[in-house]
Amino acid sequence: MNSLLRSALISRSLRGTHNSYISPSCVHPSRYITTSPARKNNDTLVGVQAALRARSDPTFTPRPTLLQKEFDLTGRVAVVSGGNRGLGLEISEALCEAGAIVHCLDLPETPGDTWHATQKYVKRLNLPSARLEYANVDVTNQGLVWDTIEKIAENEGGRLDVCIAAAGIITGSACLDCPAEEFSKVMNVNTNGVFYLAQAAGRQMVKYGRPGSIILIASASGTVANIGEQVVAYNASKSAVLQIARSMACELGQKGIRVNTISPGYIRTDMTSVFLDARAQLQDTWASQNPLGRLGRPDELRGVVTWLASDASTFCTGSEFVAARGDLLGITRANDPNSKHISQDEFDHFFFVTASARIR
Numbered sequence: 001m002n003s004l005l006r007s008a009l010i011s012r013s014l015r016g017t018h019n020s021y022i023s024p025s026c027v028h029p030s031r032y033i034t035t036s037p038a039r040k041n042n043d044t045l046v047g048v049q050a051a052l053r054a055r056s057d058p059t060f061t062p063r064p065t066l067l068q069k070e071f072d073l074t075g076r077v078a079v080v081s082g083g084n085r086g087l088g089l090e091i092s093e094a095l096c097e098a099g100a101i102v103h104c105l106d107l108p109e110t111p112g113d114t115w116h117a118t119q120k121y122v123k124r125l126n127l128p129s130a131r132l133e134y135a136n137v138d139v140t141n142q143g144l145v146w147d148t149i150e151k152i153a154e155n156e157g158g159r160l161d162v163c164i165a166a167a168g169i170i171t172g173s174a175c176l177d178c179p180a181e182e183f184s185k186v187m188n189v190n191t192n193g194v195f196y197l198a199q200a201a202g203r204q205m206v207k208y209g210r211p212g213s214i215i216l217i218a219s220a221s222g223t224v225a226n227i228g229e230q231v232v233a234y235n236a237s238k239s240a241v242l243q244i245a246r247s248m249a250c251e252l253g254q255k256g257i258r259v260n261t262i263s264p265g266y267i268r269t270d271m272t273s274v275f276l277d278a279r280a281q282l283q284d285t286w287a288s289q290n291p292l293g294r295l296g297r298p299d300e301l302r303g304v305v306t307w308l309a310s311d312a313s314t315f316c317t318g319s320e321f322v323a324a325r326g327d328l329l330g331i332t333r334a335n336d337p338n339s340k341h342i343s344q345d346e347f348d349h350f351f352f353v354t355a356s357a358r359i360r
């Protein structure tokens with residue numbers, strides 16, 4: 001981004017209007033921004049509309065906007081639960097690179113070494129507004145979550161633009177033995193905690209009258225069960241997250257708040273390492289379930305999360321983005337050494353069931 005454009009964005013951000021850069025075709029009419037002709041000329045026209053203006057107005061300067069504006073998060077305030085490590089931290093760093101001020105929420109009183117290294121790295125990127133902050137919050141405590149998010153929004157000058165609910169846990173118990181406490185614990189973090197954070201963020205977005213993007217990290221396991229794994233509570237909790245997002249999207253759309261889910265496939269993090277390190281062949285088994293023939297990397301979520309957080313996705317709400325869908329297509333019979341993949345018939349049936357479930 002050139003320095004002129006960046007300083008224009010910062011000064012807009014300081015005036016509290018940055019978040020209002022939205023292509024007029026993408027927002028609810030009540031969120032339209034009244035602009036002076038000069039500002040409209042430079043700030044709001046994108047793509048073909050900009051091309052048509054350039055044709056009729058010789059003073060209009062053509063400029064690329066896709067990466068410079070639509071994806072830009074300069075001055076935006078974000079919260080990310082589970083932000084001390086793993087996918088939450090990777091996502092936080094990506095949002096910072098796009099210009100955001102990111103508050104990571106997690107269980108440890110103070111964040112770990114990797115978090116501190118990432119905070120230093122963000123500082124050294126020398127971006128005008130990007131910052132990485134940390135708060136010790138248990139997402140299962142609704143009152144604490146609401147209060148913390150309220151304070152963050154207030155301290156950041158009355159704004160909250162992006163919320164990512166990535167905190168999660170997994171446990172393994174056979175479905176017939178899974179104790180009530182274990183089932184409740186997983187549901188409490190993965191479903192209730194996600195809901196409390198989404199609520200808290202939505203409340204601040206409404207309070208300050210700003211459009212916002214809420215992204216819930218679900219899982220491919222919210223749609224299909226993992227053959228060979230005993231994770232009934234986890235799968236149930238992630239399925240619930242998909243419905244939370246759709247329900248909230250329906251209620252909050254008219255207020256300019258979008259709610260979507262990202263469902264990662266298998267990615268090696270501390271969470272999955274517990275499984276992978278315990279079973280020598282598991283990495284190969286999981287890799288064989290994906291058309292790409294491998295597990296994902298945390299950094300492979302950077303693009304989709306930044307896109308969903310930004311104005312590049314302003315017509316997307318109530319949607320699930322699966323990264324990678326391959327995990328849903330290439331189901332392996334992990335327990336059957338003679339048959340690595342499901343048959344075509346099984347696949348067709350599975351695909352039909354999944355597709356019809358989606359269309360509904």
Ligand SMILES: NC(=O)c1ccc[n+]([C@@H]2O[C@H](COP(=O)([O-])OP(=O)(O)OC[C@H]3O[C@@H](n4cnc5c(N)ncnc54)[C@H](O)[C@@H]3O)[C@@H](O)[C@H]2O)c1
Nearest residue numbers: 082086087106107138139166167168219264266267269271
């Ligand atoms: N890694 C994968 O393959 C994968 C696949 C699909 C979905 N996911 C989901 O992505 C998210 C991040 O997973 P990850 O792989 O980075 O795992 P991770 O274990 O590395 O990170 C999870 C983070 O959540 C935090 N957390 C747990 N309970 C919390 C609570 N009560 N309050 C606040 N923070 C809490 C943990 O301290 C940790 O920092 C999870 O929701 C997970 O279910 C991961």
